[in-house]
Amino acid sequence: MTTVSLEYIAAGGNRHSSAADWAPSLLAFGAGNNIALWNPEDERQNGISALLAGHEDAVNAVRIYENDGQRMIISGCADKTIRLWAATNETPSGFKETQRLTDHGNSINTLAIFPEQGLFVSGSADASVNVWHMQEATAKLVQTVSLKPRYLPLALALTSLPNGDIVLAVAGTSYNIQLYVRPRSGQTFELQATLSGHEGWIRSLDFTRESTSPQSDILLASASQDKYIRLWRFRQTAGKTTEAPNAIDELSTTSTKKSLSNKAHEVGSSSMKYAVTFEALLVGHEDWIYTARWEPKGGSRSPPALLSASADNSLSVWHSDAASGLWICHSRMGEISSQKGSTTATGSAGGFWVGLWQPQDHSVVSLGRTGSWRRWKFDQDSDMWLQQVGISGHVQEVQGIAWAPRGDYLLSTASDQTTRLLSQWKRQDKSSWHEMARPQIHGYDLNSIDAITDNQFISGADEKLLRVFNKPKAVDNLISKLSGTSSTVSGDLPDAANIPVLGLSNKAMAAADDDDQLNGLTNGDTDEREAVDPASVIHKSTLDLDHPPHEDHLARHTLWPEHEKLYGHGYEISAVATSNDKSLVATACKASSIDHAVIRLYDTREWREVKPPLTAHSLTVTSLAFSPDDRFLLSVGRDRQWAVFERSAENKDTYTLFSSNPKGHSRMILDCCWAPALAGYVFVTAGRDKAVKLWRLNGNTFETISTITTGTSVTAVSFRPDVASTTLALAYGCDDGSIHVAKIFPDTLAVQHTLTLDQRLVHCKTVNALRWRPQTEGSADSSQLASASDDFSVRIYNIS
Structure with a gap:
């Protein structure tokens, strides 16, 4: 009898700020038309466990809905549909599609859930927000909110006030946040306030309670393409509303005079009114901010910490300082601007699209422009965030694959202009597959690939020529060390490779010893023209890893040096053998x-x-x-x-x-x-x-x-x-x-x-x-x- 099982799946995440959600033991994210399921807490580190297929276009929004012990995934897609997937033991993936909602007239861009009230809302490019009620795992449309003045929703958030009123925050391709309220006894959401101040599209909204007390104030975080995060406070009033006390963070003086107005907006029902005031402006990111998420309930801090992900390649954790009340950036993960390098190949464009907290632990993940997930875990002993092994995959159509002649690794190449090397990581009684190198980061879509020897491969692209690459010693050492195979590289190959500024060809280079002084960095009398770009220098210790390389290593230190270019063809390469x-x-x-x-x-x-x-x-x-x-x-x-x-x-x-x-x-x-x-x-x-x-x-x-x-x-x-x-x-x-x-x-x-x-x-x-x-x-x-x-x-x- 023949048995078939899935050993490994590699797929990159979709570049959309709403396209992922993390619940205990499950991180679900959009991967092309599919929804990828991954458990970052899995000790075996097997990566993606399944892909849920059904959507006919890119999945833009994913939320994990849990109520009464039942877990569901709700997904919104560019194919204009929302699909509900219920947890089940009947399928290999653990989920099956149970309902398809087709009420929107255009791409679904964002979802927000409120399981405690059996609600979820969806925002679409048809400039409407639909409100759905869940009953016995089935969704029913109860209201359609048409956004006026017309704009496209990119972010939604739901919360409830202590008296039972439900607040819906909507934002997107305008500079304002609209607050809709549904009274406890009512059936429909009504627009009650518009919060102004941002000067760019708003990409993310998230509510939290300031403390565990049921009567505590509510905080709303809004992240925008204007590079700022704004915090808004919902505070119960006795009845009359006035100008709020001076709650403006002194950091906000960098903003324009118009946005310094701190008028208190009023929301709520006649039984209980809430004043909504501007609380703080968080300044520090250098590019668009895609997501801002509050730390899950159960965190020790009051108010909780805020996690933001930005196109500047950084993930920031913000805390409120107990003494002054100022919000400060406490930790920053990702890449420092000066180390990005000068080409998009080494990671200087796109940044982080999603930042998520682990539901029950002090751990965070981020999704970058290359489709790869990075993970950090907070280490109490060192008081630092330490990077963990993540997952990666292509973000466009995969056009070709080739095994090394000995079968030690698999090469894949795709329309996302990268070639990736997949190999096994064997340790003790565990074995898992990971991306061990990214030999080629290109400027053209790649169409075909074949291995020549265990140390050499050839790839063809839309640029009409073929390129031959040699395996560097560092990658050979890494593969043989982690997968337990014998080395195949002889002594005359280079240590590593890099891409020169404005170049397309990977140049061979030697790794520097850790104690080597970098020319021009230590002795001040060196001519500027001779100074070495620190981002292009690779130290030997950088390449000596005891785990699969992290995304920043893959994108910068695992390139293969180019050996030869083959000319002759007049059009895009279609086949190679x-x-x-x-x-x-x-x-x-x-x-x-x-x-x-x-x-x-x-x-x-x-x-x-x-x-x-x-x-x-x-x-x-x-x-x-x-x-x-x-x-x-x-x-x-x-x-x-x-x-x-x-x-x-x-x-x-x-x-x-x-x-x-x-x-x-x-x-x-x-x-x-x-x-x-x-x-x-x-x-x-x-x-x-x-x-x-x-x-x-x-x-x-x-x-x-x-x-x-x-x-x-x-x-x-x-x-x-x-x-x-x-x-x-x-x-x-x-x-x-x-x-x-x-x-x-x-x-x-x-x-x-x-x-x-x-x-x-x-x-x-x-x-x-x-x-x-x-x-x-x-x-x-x-x-x-x-x-x-x-x-x-x-x-x-x-x-x-």
Whole structure:
């Protein structure tokens, strides 16, 4: 019996300030169209446990709703729908979709929940806020608030006053915060006050009580693109309202005179009125502020601490000083401006989009522009926030994957312009997968990748050329140390690499000893032009880690130095393949004519092009593959044909056309692969015509032996590279995200059995690549299959 389990999922978080929420033992966040589930408190550190599929566009808002022991996830999406997911033991993910709400007319941008009252509210780009009532885990629309003057809501918050009135704060693409109140006995929210003062769009709102007393004042935090956080106090009044006492924080003198007005606004019902006054202006961030969240209830401080996340790459914790009452930035995590480097590649744009508190412990997480989650835990002994291992993943369509020849690591490349290296972290009785390096951070979308050796890979991008990279010693040491594999790097490779200012090429560099004096930093008489940028210097201790690298390491210290550029193609690179003897690389580019639909060969010794290029196709070549003994090179394309080129007996670098089939499929062919040598010369092609065809060499041509028909276009195929097996295993992935594994008899090529992977484990969008992990002796009973998809995720399956 064949069993399939998910070993690993990598997916980056969506860049939206409302797209994540953290409850005990569950952090849920939007990842492309999916909702990713992660438990940061898990000791095994297995990363994302599941992706919930169903939405048809980017997930913008996620909230975890808990009431009466029932846990639900509420998600809002750019597809105009809100979906409710109930916790269950019936599915591998632990959740299933129970309701779909389609009342909004545009993208859902924000959600706020109030489980104590069975309420949640949603804000949409249709300039409306919907109020929903939850009854027995089912949501019912009870009110639609049309925002006037018209603006788009980006932030919502709910709280209740001691008398039972419910307050709804709404803000977004205007400079004001609107306060709506629903009386305890009423059914609808009415606008009662408008708070002005911000000078940019407002991205985040959050309520808290100043103390645990039921009669305590309520504080509202608002974070804006004007780089400031404003705090507002709700205080019970005896009846008449006056100008508030001088509650303005002295820091606020930096603001304009207009915003210094401290008029007390009044909210509440006739039974109890509350004065809303401006309490403090928090100054310190240097860029837009995306989120401001109060510390969860149960914290020892009164008032509680506030966590803010900003585009300036920092996460700040704000406390009220007991003596003066001033709000001060007590702790700052993230990156210091001077260490950002000069290019976006090293992290100087985008910053942190989300900052969240752990519900029951002194720990925080933040989501950065690269889709990676960073985590910090407060250490009482050192009185410091210490960074912990986070998770990461691509934030655009993953176009290609490739295993190292020994199977030590997996490379993935995507339209987010990065190449990432995934490997195992083995310690004692635990094992988990992590991103161990980010070899390439590019300026163009990356389309294809292949490993040449264990120390070298090649990637192709939209820039019309290919780049070859060498593994640096620091990354080799890290992988061998953490995954328990033997080192593969010889002594002549560099320690590390960096990207020069305004450059696209990773330059090799040597790591400095910790006690080396930096030129120009210590002796004041050094010429400024010779001074070294401290951000570009890497110390040896920086790279000597006993855990997977954190995001700031990945983005700056794990680049691979560039070895070679390969020119010749006139359009975006579409396919690349390395020969099994590692002596040749075959490449192709997008094409609409015979002139560009050529295959170029480069030898890997001197990196010169082997001329003339190979011609057979008239449109884009979509995939290339060398036979196990390199005798044949197979190509397939959008012109519906496949072509096989044969290696010259005299000159090993030369290939000539051996056989082709102009009508291999009735529609474009999307992928191809050779079977292991035990089957003879057999290859498989897959196409838009919903067919997988197996071809075998017969005389001077290849003939189709068998065909597997599917219900949708087949976009990726891969034969398992069996070491010792009597049957062939063929994995094929489809346009709908499904993955199948067919067991095939080598002699007849007849399908013995087909396994379809559980729909709840596979992708929700097109599968772009499938690759079996290279096998070693004795591993025939169990295999690992990696897949890459348009749903932004990379997955590794255990198939035994």
